[in-house]
Amino acid sequence: MDAVDALNEIAFWLERELAPSFKVQAFRRAAATIAPLDAAELATRVADGRLKRTKGIGDRTFQVIAQAVDGEVPGYLADLRERNAAPLDTGGAELLAQLKGDLHSHTEWSDGTTPIEVMAAAAATLGREYQAVTDHSPTLTVASGLSAERLEEQLETIAALDTGPLTLLTGIEVDILEDGTLDQTPGLLGRLDVVVGSVHSKLRADSRTMTERMLGGIRDPQTNILGHCTGRLVQGSRGTRPPSEFDAEAVFAACAENQVAVEINSRPERQDPPDELIRLALDAGCFFSIDTDAHAPGQLDFLAYGAARAAANGVPADRIITTWPLPRLRTFLAKS
Numbered sequence: 001m002d003a004v005d006a007l008n009e010i011a012f013w014l015e016r017e018l019a020p021s022f023k024v025q026a027f028r029r030a031a032a033t034i035a036p037l038d039a040a041e042l043a044t045r046v047a048d049g050r051l052k053r054t055k056g057i058g059d060r061t062f063q064v065i066a067q068a069v070d071g072e073v074p075g076y077l078a079d080l081r082e083r084n085a086a087p088l089d090t091g092g093a094e095l096l097a098q099l100k101g102d103l104h105s106h107t108e109w110s111d112g113t114t115p116i117e118v119m120a121a122a123a124a125t126l127g128r129e130y131q132a133v134t135d136h137s138p139t140l141t142v143a144s145g146l147s148a149e150r151l152e153e154q155l156e157t158i159a160a161l162d163t164g165p166l167t168l169l170t171g172i173e174v175d176i177l178e179d180g181t182l183d184q185t186p187g188l189l190g191r192l193d194v195v196v197g198s199v200h201s202k203l204r205a206d207s208r209t210m211t212e213r214m215l216g217g218i219r220d221p222q223t224n225i226l227g228h229c230t231g232r233l234v235q236g237s238r239g240t241r242p243p244s245e246f247d248a249e250a251v252f253a254a255c256a257e258n259q260v261a262v263e264i265n266s267r268p269e270r271q272d273p274p275d276e277l278i279r280l281a282l283d284a285g286c287f288f289s290i291d292t293d294a295h296a297p298g299q300l301d302f303l304a305y306g307a308a309r310a311a312a313n314g315v316p317a318d319r320i321i322t323t324w325p326l327p328r329l330r331t332f333l334a335k336s
């Protein structure tokens with residue numbers, strides 16, 4: 001088996017099961033370390049032990065590489081494949097099969113862990129037709145939000161990438177600032193395929209303040225998707241956080257009126273919006289986007305969780321913009 005593929009696949013499965021990132025990075029780093037070597041050179045360095053002393057290679061990764069070079073599926077990978085054989089969630093299997101892509105993900109340009117092309121390759125492997133790259137906006141400095149210059153640079157990088165049949169959509173997860181404006185210039189937002197607007201600060205504001213802030217973001221003509229609307233955390237390493245308080249009826253009415261889809265955020269620690277708000281948005285006539293908010297390739301598989309929640313709450317496939325053919329989706333996003 002190809003050793004680079006083995007290491008990257010191990011990283012994918014570890015990300016999918018939410019392993020700590022230092023553990024995952026050991027495999028990604030080892031893959032990057034040996035990627036420039038041809039098969040014969042790699043085999044020689046395994047045999048004479050030089051690889052073991054190479055920076056970026058540890059005991060575990062050396063063992064994986066040695067087994068792959070010997071033509072075996074490394075034992076560590078075989079175990080992971082067995083452990084992860086079942087889908088993450090089967091509750092929305094029929095709906096999941098209809099999802100064509102994902103409109104919210106992060107790369108190492110902000111707080112994701114890998115380059116754009118690694119995310120794209122994983123999305124293609126999962127059978128997606130498109131993947132949106134939506135890194136953070138400038139104000140979110142803790143997540144290395146992109147300045148206007150860095151975002152322009154990212155757009156050039158994406159334009160130069162060949163991702164085969166997978167379409168990479170350009171985008172941003174833009175902060176809805178306290179005054180309800182978006183945290184990037186209108187000119188630049190206008191050049192992106194998709195704009196996800198999210199609140200990331202002052203989540204405990206009173207309902208009136210939060211509602212006004214959210215309505216500002218939703219009414220901005222550039223906004224396409226309202227990201228993780230309550231900001232709640234229900235499990236995981238960051239602890240829990242209650243949902244923000246806002247006038248959900250007013251917010252969802254504005255989404256329906258302004259052609260802004262309500263995100264069903266698939267991350268297991270978010271599960272946002274809560275069930276009752278999904279049903280309220282459905283009654284308000286909203287469209288939905290089931291997104292992974294993946295920060296690593298293995299997390300792109302989280303779509304199964306979002307599909308299960310949409311199905312459990314009776315959201316019809318046609319109300320989910322990520323089930324649509326790409327031309328119809330583009331028309332929706334262009335608000336034309």
Ligand SMILES: [Zn+2]
Nearest residue numbers: 173198227228
């Ligand atoms: Zn976010």
Ligand SMILES: [Zn+2]
Nearest residue numbers: 104106173293
């Ligand atoms: Zn995000």
